[in-house]
Amino acid sequence: MTAATKVPFVDLGRQYASLRDEVLQTIDAVxxxxxxxxxxxxxxxxxxxxxxxxxxxxxxxxxGSDSLWLSMKCLGIGPGDEVITAPNSFIASAWATAAVGATPTFSDIDDTLNLDPAKLEQAITPRTKAIMPVHLTGRIANMEAIMEIAQRRKLHVIEDAAQAIGATRHGRKAGTFGVVGSFSLHPLKNLAAFGDGGLVSTNDDGIAQQLRLLRNHGLKTRDESVIWGYNSRLDSVQAAVLRIKLRHLAQWNKTNRNLAERYHQALAKHVKVPVSGAGEEQIYHRYVIQTDRRDALHAYLAARGIDSKINYPTPIHLQEVASQLGYRQGSFPVAEKLAGMILSLPLYPEFTLAEQDMVIAGITDFFSGRP
Ligand SMILES: Cc1ncc(COP(=O)(O)O)c(C=O)c1O
Known part of the structure; x- marks a missing residue:
């Protein structure tokens, strides 16, 4: 954000202002x-x-990185194993696999920005132990198809639901399809701590018990440690604040959907908009449009003081850190093509309609050729 910014991409201070008294009292009590x-x-x-x-x-x-990594640990994934994920995610999705000594592998996406189930089986090898769909932008991947493949091929499914807390698909919430779901509570996420935080969801009692040990040095009691674990705990102050915010989350997600609907109505004639399919309820962690004039539009909006972002400009398989994995330009044509077309527009619960109208006017003027 610069001094000339008229529409910031996000303004976290607004949410804090709306909860300030309750938050301060709660922190004080903790x-x-x-x-x-x-x-x-x-x-x-x-x-x-x-x-x-x-x-x-x-x-x-x-x-949310530790929640992926500890989930992998819990499932016994390690050296010699492979985990398939989407190439167009934040680096942490693939990092978690590398961090347990296993090999991250990728499979291409479709225009929903999520794993394309039709291509997934080609990426499975005898070493594959798990599939990690990423519910990018707060939209759940095609989990019916992914679960069918995983069950048939006897693979674990770890949902990277970092961006999707509260999203549903045919009535089921993100993080309830796979054996574990992983959430980030980073300040930019829909449920946001005032700092770092993460969450693992599971219906498996054994995994839950193991995770509680792993996050706290394997301590069964204050003085008895039963496995080599880590220090990866969520602080009490953050937990207390998150309890307050959780009570608002369903409404905030709904507000995001209403704002998304306004964007859909205004922009569909110019760009591809992320309209939900049947049975999908997105939470619009990001509102991502697709256009082959992306770079020019990005610059045009910036010149008008409107902040937009590219999530993510370089797919993971083309990052320097992944150079040893044997992929190249052309390995995942859809992810690579979309990396050049995607643009995230500002959208968050405290975003005003007046600000949104400025974004809409900017995009409309761009496509009408107005200087
Ligand atoms: C898809 C995805 N996976 C994992 C993470 C990692 O979460 P955290 O930043 O809380 O470690 C993020 C957050 O940025 C994310 O967007």
Whole structure:
């Protein structure tokens, strides 16, 4: 955001302003309690988050990268194994596989920006242990088709639902299809901590128990450690604040959908808009349009003081860090083509209609050839 920015991409201060008194009182109470790590606020947040997500267990961890990584650990994925994910995600999706010593592999997407189930089986090898669909932008991947393949090929499914908390598909919430679901509670996510945070969802009692050990040095009691674990806990202050925000999340997601609908109506004649398919309820973590004039539009909006972003300009398989994996330009044609066409427009619950109208006017003027 620059001094000339008229429409910022996001303004986190607005949400804080709307909750400030309650947040400050809650933080004050936690600070006075002296219970800063684990404890009652985290227990309550985990219960409430599990209920919201429609699962038996939700386990708070330090961030959404750790929630993927610890889930992999729990499933025993390690050296010699492969995990298939989408090439057009944030780096953390593939990182988690590398972090357990396994090999990240990829399969191409379709124009929903999610894994294309029709291509998935070609990516399965004898070493494949799991599939990690990423519910990019807050839109759930085609989980019926992905689960059918995974069950037939006896593979785990780890949902990277970092961007999709509260999204549904045919009535089922993100994070309830696979053996585990992984969420990020990063400040830019739809349910956002005031810092880092993550969450794992599962219906499997054994996995939940194992995760609780793994995130806390394998400690069964204060003094007894049963496995080599890690320090990856969600702080009590964050948990307490997240409890407040969780009560608003369904409404915030609904507001996002209403704003998305306004964009759809105004923009569909100029660009491809992310309209939901039958049975899909997106949460629009990002509102991503597709146009082959993306770079010019991006620059035009910037010149008008309208902030837009590209999530993500370089697919993971073409990043330097992935150069050892043996992919090249052309490996995933759809992901590569869309990387040059996608543009994320500002959209968040506190975004005003007046601001949205400025974005719409900017895009309309661009396509009408107005300077
Ligand atoms: C798709 C995806 N996966 C994983 C992560 C990692 O989450 P975190 O930043 O909380 O570690 C993110 C967040 O940026 C994400 O968008």
């Amino acid at each position: 600070l006075k309690s002296g219970q800063y790590i684990l404890g009652p606020e985290l227990d309550a947040f985990e219960r409430e988050a599990a209920e919201f997500c429609g699962v038996k267990h939700a386990i708070g961890v330090a961030n």
